[in-house]
Amino acid sequence: MFQALLDSTDEMLAQLEELIQSLDEPSYRKPLSILNGASIGEHIRHSLEFFLAYLSAAELGSVCYDRRERDPRIQSDPAFAVDTVAQIRKGLKEIDATSEGNEIKLHVDWLEGDALPSTLSRELHYVQDHLLHHSALIKTGLLHGLENPTSRQIRDMEKFGVAPSTLAYQSGLRH
Secondary structure (H helix, E strand, O other): OHHHHHHHHHHHHHHHHHHHHHOOHHHHHOOOHHHOOOOHHHHHHHHHHHHHHHHHHHHHOEEOHHHOOOOHHHHHOHHHHHHHHHHHHHHHHOOOHHHOOOEEEEOOOOOOOOOEEEEHHHHHHHHHHHHHHHHHHHHHHHHHOOOOOOHHHHOOOOOOOOOHHHHHHHHHHOO
């Protein structure tokens, strides 16, 4: 099951990478009122930073998403964002699928008490869902916030920002 989660996460990141490559820098950086003044790049930065924290947790055995490193280059430079996606995809491919149960200590800055126990697979599911949530927002920004999105930008939007479980369900309805 963990391998399937790694694979579906890679597919989502590949879609994100393709979307970033389709955007020119002004579109990537433009504050959009439909996103409360945030840009598509800001949502991408936020999502990718969670993956970078996850990859660090895979090595160190603990994570605090509240204390993740924030890199403004991801939100302002689409080429740097594409490189970051490639780095994340490479890092995920290096994770041994048999390590799904490896313990991760989850620290939450705004909660008192000890770290919460988690696992490598549970945290991957979390960051995948987090990406999915922000992908849906990015899709809304692209389709309803940018003026005249190009056909390249919208060509695969049917699947972008849609949960793998929803796609599987919809696929079953069509058979």
